[in-house]
Amino acid sequence: MDATPETTADSVLAEFAAGICRRMAEGLLEHTGGELRSFLSAESARLQAALADPATLEPAEQPHDPPRFSRKGHVVINTNPVTSHRNVLAPLLTEKLEDDRAVATVGPLPRQYQGPRGMLHGGYVGVLLDQVLWDVVFHRLGHASFTRTLNLTYESPVPLGEELTVEGRVTKIDGRKTFAEGELRSGDTVCARAEGLWVSPR
Ligand SMILES: CCCCCCCCCC(=O)SCCNC(=O)CCNC(=O)[C@H](O)C(C)(C)COP(=O)(O)OP(=O)(O)OC[C@H]1O[C@@H](n2cnc3c(N)ncnc32)[C@H](O)[C@@H]1OP(=O)(O)O
Numbered sequence: 459m460d461a462t463p464e465t466t467a468d469s470v471l472a473e474f475a476a477g478i479c480r481r482m483a484e485g486l487l488e489h490t491g492g493e494l495r496s497f498l499s500a501e502s503a504r505l506q507a508a509l510a511d512p513a514t515l516e517p518a519e520q521p522h523d524p525p526r527f528s529r530k531g532h533v534v535i536n537t538n539p540v541t542s543h544r545n546v547l548a549p550l551l552t553e554k555l556e557d558d559r560a561v562a563t564v565g566p567l568p569r570q571y572q573g574p575r576g577m578l579h580g581g582y583v584g585v586l587l588d589q590v591l592w593d594v595v596f597h598r599l600g601h602a603s604f605t606r607t608l609n610l611t612y613e614s615p616v617p618l619g620e621e622l623t624v625e626g627r628v629t630k631i632d633g634r635k636t637f638a639e640g641e642l643r644s645g646d647t648v649c650a651r652a653e654g655l656w657v658s659p660r
Pocket residue numbers: 538588589592602603604605606607633634635655657658659660
Protein backbone atom coordinates (compact mmCIF):
# COMPACT_ATOMS: atom_id res chain seq x y z
CA MET A 459 0.00 0.00 0.00
CA ASP A 460 1.27 3.53 -0.79
CA ALA A 461 2.02 5.73 2.22
CA THR A 462 -0.58 8.29 1.16
CA PRO A 463 -3.87 7.88 -0.75
CA GLU A 464 -3.07 10.65 -3.26
CA THR A 465 -0.04 12.41 -4.71
CA THR A 466 1.43 15.47 -3.00
CA ALA A 467 0.46 17.50 -6.09
CA ASP A 468 -3.19 16.43 -5.70
CA SER A 469 -3.15 17.33 -1.99
CA VAL A 470 -1.75 20.79 -2.85
CA LEU A 471 -4.46 21.12 -5.53
CA ALA A 472 -7.19 20.15 -3.01
CA GLU A 473 -6.00 22.79 -0.54
CA PHE A 474 -5.79 25.37 -3.33
CA ALA A 475 -9.40 24.47 -4.27
CA ALA A 476 -10.41 24.87 -0.60
CA GLY A 477 -8.81 28.35 -0.65
CA ILE A 478 -10.86 29.26 -3.75
CA CYS A 479 -14.03 27.99 -2.02
CA ARG A 480 -13.23 30.07 1.07
CA ARG A 481 -12.80 33.20 -1.09
CA MET A 482 -16.03 32.38 -2.95
CA ALA A 483 -17.92 31.98 0.35
CA GLU A 484 -16.66 35.41 1.38
CA GLY A 485 -17.24 36.97 -2.05
CA LEU A 486 -20.87 35.79 -2.12
CA LEU A 487 -21.46 37.97 0.94
CA GLU A 488 -19.38 40.92 -0.30
CA HIS A 489 -20.57 41.35 -3.92
CA THR A 490 -23.87 41.57 -5.77
CA GLY A 491 -25.08 41.52 -9.39
CA GLY A 492 -22.52 42.03 -12.16
CA GLU A 493 -19.68 42.50 -9.68
CA LEU A 494 -20.52 39.11 -8.17
CA ARG A 495 -20.60 37.47 -11.63
CA SER A 496 -17.14 38.90 -12.44
CA PHE A 497 -15.78 37.78 -9.09
CA LEU A 498 -17.14 34.22 -9.47
CA SER A 499 -15.88 34.03 -13.03
CA ALA A 500 -12.33 35.06 -12.00
CA GLU A 501 -12.20 32.56 -9.13
CA SER A 502 -13.58 29.76 -11.36
CA ALA A 503 -10.93 30.58 -13.98
CA ARG A 504 -8.17 30.29 -11.36
CA LEU A 505 -9.44 26.85 -10.37
CA GLN A 506 -9.82 25.73 -14.00
CA ALA A 507 -6.24 26.88 -14.72
CA ALA A 508 -4.90 24.94 -11.75
CA LEU A 509 -6.83 21.81 -12.79
CA ALA A 510 -5.53 22.09 -16.34
CA ASP A 511 -1.92 22.57 -15.24
CA PRO A 512 -1.22 21.94 -11.53
CA ALA A 513 2.37 23.10 -12.10
CA THR A 514 1.02 26.67 -12.13
CA LEU A 515 0.41 26.36 -8.37
CA GLU A 516 3.47 28.36 -7.34
CA PRO A 517 5.25 28.31 -5.03
CA ALA A 518 5.21 24.53 -4.99
CA GLU A 519 4.66 23.87 -1.32
CA GLN A 520 3.90 20.86 0.84
CA PRO A 521 0.24 20.28 1.70
CA HIS A 522 -0.72 21.09 5.29
CA ASP A 523 -3.28 18.27 5.66
CA PRO A 524 -2.61 15.42 3.22
CA PRO A 525 -4.98 12.46 3.66
CA ARG A 526 -3.45 9.36 5.19
CA PHE A 527 -4.29 5.70 5.59
CA SER A 528 -5.53 4.50 8.97
CA ARG A 529 -4.05 1.34 10.45
CA LYS A 530 -7.04 -0.52 8.96
CA GLY A 531 -6.34 0.93 5.52
CA HIS A 532 -9.18 3.48 5.41
CA VAL A 533 -8.57 6.90 3.88
CA VAL A 534 -8.54 9.52 6.65
CA ILE A 535 -9.08 13.17 5.76
CA ASN A 536 -8.77 15.87 8.43
CA THR A 537 -12.36 17.15 8.58
CA ASN A 538 -11.94 19.45 11.60
CA PRO A 539 -14.13 22.57 11.09
CA VAL A 540 -11.59 24.84 12.80
CA THR A 541 -8.18 23.50 11.79
CA SER A 542 -8.44 21.52 8.53
CA HIS A 543 -6.93 23.19 5.47
CA ARG A 544 -9.26 21.00 3.41
CA ASN A 545 -12.48 21.94 5.20
CA VAL A 546 -13.70 25.23 3.76
CA LEU A 547 -15.60 26.01 6.98
CA ALA A 548 -12.36 26.07 8.94
CA PRO A 549 -10.91 29.54 9.56
CA LEU A 550 -7.52 27.91 10.36
CA LEU A 551 -5.51 28.38 13.54
CA THR A 552 -1.82 28.89 14.11
CA GLU A 553 -1.32 27.23 17.45
CA LYS A 554 1.55 26.84 19.91
CA LEU A 555 1.21 24.13 22.57
CA GLU A 556 3.47 24.09 25.62
CA ASP A 557 2.90 21.84 28.64
CA ASP A 558 -0.45 22.94 30.11
CA ARG A 559 -0.98 25.92 27.81
CA ALA A 560 -2.08 26.59 24.23
CA VAL A 561 -1.97 29.93 22.45
CA ALA A 562 -3.59 30.19 19.04
CA THR A 563 -4.03 33.02 16.57
CA VAL A 564 -6.94 33.05 14.17
CA GLY A 565 -8.25 35.40 11.54
CA PRO A 566 -8.89 38.06 10.53
CA LEU A 567 -12.28 36.35 10.20
CA PRO A 568 -14.43 37.27 7.19
CA ARG A 569 -18.16 37.97 6.87
CA GLN A 570 -19.38 34.35 6.82
CA TYR A 571 -18.71 34.20 10.59
CA GLN A 572 -20.75 37.32 11.31
CA GLY A 573 -23.40 37.48 14.06
CA PRO A 574 -24.13 41.09 15.05
CA ARG A 575 -23.04 43.52 12.31
CA GLY A 576 -19.23 43.52 12.07
CA MET A 577 -18.97 41.07 14.99
CA LEU A 578 -18.29 37.37 15.34
CA HIS A 579 -21.30 35.08 15.94
CA GLY A 580 -21.38 34.07 19.63
CA GLY A 581 -21.71 30.37 18.84
CA TYR A 582 -18.54 30.59 16.83
CA VAL A 583 -16.75 32.16 19.81
CA GLY A 584 -17.63 28.91 21.59
CA VAL A 585 -16.37 26.80 18.68
CA LEU A 586 -12.96 28.50 18.79
CA LEU A 587 -12.64 28.18 22.57
CA ASP A 588 -13.87 24.55 22.54
CA GLN A 589 -11.23 23.65 19.95
CA VAL A 590 -8.28 25.33 21.68
CA LEU A 591 -9.24 24.00 25.12
CA TRP A 592 -9.75 20.51 23.64
CA ASP A 593 -6.30 20.83 22.00
CA VAL A 594 -4.53 21.74 25.25
CA VAL A 595 -6.29 18.89 27.09
CA PHE A 596 -5.26 16.47 24.30
CA HIS A 597 -1.69 17.79 24.43
CA ARG A 598 -1.53 17.38 28.22
CA LEU A 599 -3.13 13.90 28.36
CA GLY A 600 -1.79 12.42 25.12
CA HIS A 601 -5.23 11.07 24.17
CA ALA A 602 -8.60 12.43 23.02
CA SER A 603 -11.36 13.31 25.47
CA PHE A 604 -14.93 14.65 25.19
CA THR A 605 -16.10 18.13 26.08
CA ARG A 606 -18.63 17.58 28.92
CA THR A 607 -19.23 21.20 29.98
CA LEU A 608 -18.21 24.47 28.40
CA ASN A 609 -19.29 27.65 30.16
CA LEU A 610 -18.85 30.86 28.23
CA THR A 611 -18.92 34.45 29.45
CA TYR A 612 -19.17 37.07 26.73
CA GLU A 613 -17.34 40.17 27.95
CA SER A 614 -17.42 42.26 24.78
CA PRO A 615 -18.25 41.76 21.08
CA VAL A 616 -15.53 40.10 18.98
CA PRO A 617 -14.66 42.14 15.89
CA LEU A 618 -14.43 40.56 12.44
CA GLY A 619 -11.48 41.60 10.28
CA GLU A 620 -8.92 41.55 13.10
CA GLU A 621 -6.51 38.87 14.23
CA LEU A 622 -7.70 37.14 17.40
CA THR A 623 -5.83 35.27 20.11
CA VAL A 624 -7.34 32.22 21.82
CA GLU A 625 -5.59 30.91 24.91
CA GLY A 626 -6.30 27.72 26.87
CA ARG A 627 -4.86 26.26 30.08
CA VAL A 628 -5.34 22.96 31.89
CA THR A 629 -6.18 23.79 35.51
CA LYS A 630 -6.79 20.40 37.14
CA ILE A 631 -6.71 16.67 36.37
CA ASP A 632 -8.78 14.37 38.56
CA GLY A 633 -8.99 10.80 37.25
CA ARG A 634 -10.96 10.85 33.98
CA LYS A 635 -11.82 14.52 34.48
CA THR A 636 -9.67 17.32 33.11
CA PHE A 637 -10.61 20.94 33.81
CA ALA A 638 -9.47 23.77 31.55
CA GLU A 639 -10.10 27.47 31.11
CA GLY A 640 -9.21 30.13 28.60
CA GLU A 641 -10.10 33.32 26.86
CA LEU A 642 -10.46 34.89 23.46
CA ARG A 643 -8.80 38.28 22.97
CA SER A 644 -8.80 40.99 20.36
CA GLY A 645 -5.59 42.93 20.97
CA ASP A 646 -5.47 43.47 24.74
CA THR A 647 -9.25 43.19 25.15
CA VAL A 648 -10.61 39.97 26.64
CA CYS A 649 -13.81 39.43 24.65
CA ALA A 650 -14.85 36.04 26.07
CA ARG A 651 -13.85 33.65 28.82
CA ALA A 652 -14.45 29.90 28.96
CA GLU A 653 -14.10 27.16 31.51
CA GLY A 654 -15.06 23.55 31.14
CA LEU A 655 -14.66 19.86 31.84
CA TRP A 656 -13.24 17.22 29.50
CA VAL A 657 -13.91 13.53 30.23
CA SER A 658 -11.51 10.80 29.05
CA PRO A 659 -13.01 7.63 27.56
CA ARG A 660 -13.47 4.70 29.98
C1 LIG B 1 -9.20 12.94 17.01
C2 LIG B 1 -9.31 14.44 16.67
C3 LIG B 1 -10.66 15.01 17.05
C4 LIG B 1 -10.62 16.51 17.22
C5 LIG B 1 -11.97 16.92 17.74
C6 LIG B 1 -12.00 18.30 18.38
C7 LIG B 1 -13.24 18.29 19.22
C8 LIG B 1 -13.48 19.57 19.94
C9 LIG B 1 -14.28 19.26 21.21
C10 LIG B 1 -15.63 18.63 20.94
O1 LIG B 1 -16.39 19.17 20.19
S1 LIG B 1 -16.01 17.14 21.73
C11 LIG B 1 -17.68 16.80 21.12
C12 LIG B 1 -18.72 17.43 22.02
N1 LIG B 1 -18.90 16.61 23.23
C13 LIG B 1 -19.65 15.51 23.21
O2 LIG B 1 -20.23 15.13 22.20
C14 LIG B 1 -19.72 14.75 24.49
C15 LIG B 1 -21.13 14.19 24.74
N2 LIG B 1 -21.15 13.61 26.08
C16 LIG B 1 -20.74 12.32 26.25
O3 LIG B 1 -20.43 11.57 25.32
C17 LIG B 1 -20.64 11.86 27.67
O4 LIG B 1 -21.47 12.65 28.49
C18 LIG B 1 -19.17 11.91 28.20
C19 LIG B 1 -18.30 10.92 27.42
C20 LIG B 1 -18.59 13.33 28.13
C21 LIG B 1 -19.19 11.50 29.67
O5 LIG B 1 -19.90 10.28 29.77
P1 LIG B 1 -19.41 9.16 30.80
O6 LIG B 1 -20.56 8.24 31.00
O7 LIG B 1 -18.11 8.59 30.37
O8 LIG B 1 -19.17 10.05 32.10
P2 LIG B 1 -19.59 9.81 33.59
O9 LIG B 1 -21.02 10.14 33.81
O10 LIG B 1 -19.06 8.47 33.99
O11 LIG B 1 -18.74 10.96 34.28
C22 LIG B 1 -17.32 10.91 34.28
C23 LIG B 1 -16.88 11.72 35.50
O12 LIG B 1 -17.20 13.10 35.24
C24 LIG B 1 -18.03 13.60 36.31
N3 LIG B 1 -18.94 14.57 35.73
C25 LIG B 1 -19.80 14.39 34.71
N4 LIG B 1 -20.45 15.52 34.44
C26 LIG B 1 -19.98 16.44 35.29
C27 LIG B 1 -20.24 17.81 35.49
N5 LIG B 1 -21.13 18.47 34.72
N6 LIG B 1 -19.55 18.45 36.45
C28 LIG B 1 -18.65 17.81 37.23
N7 LIG B 1 -18.33 16.50 37.07
C29 LIG B 1 -19.00 15.84 36.13
C30 LIG B 1 -18.73 12.38 36.82
O13 LIG B 1 -19.19 12.57 38.16
C31 LIG B 1 -17.61 11.36 36.77
O14 LIG B 1 -16.71 11.61 37.83
P3 LIG B 1 -15.87 10.46 38.52
O15 LIG B 1 -14.99 9.84 37.46
O16 LIG B 1 -15.09 11.16 39.61
O17 LIG B 1 -16.90 9.48 39.05
